Amino acid sequence: MTIVITLCVAFCVFAVIVWGLMHMRTPRFRLEREQFQQGLEDVITGQADDNEWRVLIGYPMRHDPPLEKLRLECLQIEEDEYTGKLPYLFSDAGLTRLREVRERLLALPPQSDTD
Template structure:
């Protein structure tokens, strides 16, 4: 009987500690930074990004920065309107010529936003 109680207490401690650890650990969060978004757009303009990678980053909402989320939504709309769906796998660019121009303008806007943010952060 003593052996049973010992095994029961040890198992209870192990299960209890695992449950406590799971309850206390937070949910992992993915946080898209402006530099990551800029690099993705640069690679899309150079036709070096596949559709899966694009959709993974662009399809995920950016809740910590409304300006970045607006840029993300505009980029997503560009692909919806001007995208060459399923042609990326055959070596074609992600966007047609009009979409490439609009994405370049969006990239310039993001670069200016990033420069302003870095200047503001270094001034503080």
């Protein structure tokens, strides 16, 4: 009798664990426009370090295609103008290009909340 009870309890515990794992979502890092803008401003003003820059451009922005386009442009600017020296991580030309990206970001129409 105890074997049957043990098997039933073990099955129930196993079923709960499997159900829980099936319904868990992987964590997502989602950068919004305001956060991206603040990150750009920090880089432009020399208040960001290399780690902050990596977080800013390191994650695809599938939830916002116009923002993803600007992120990819920032990656190109990094490839061309990145110095990695503090306080300014970019050359003067790179900072100018980042300012242009920031202006285009500010000019984007508001994002619809259809997610």
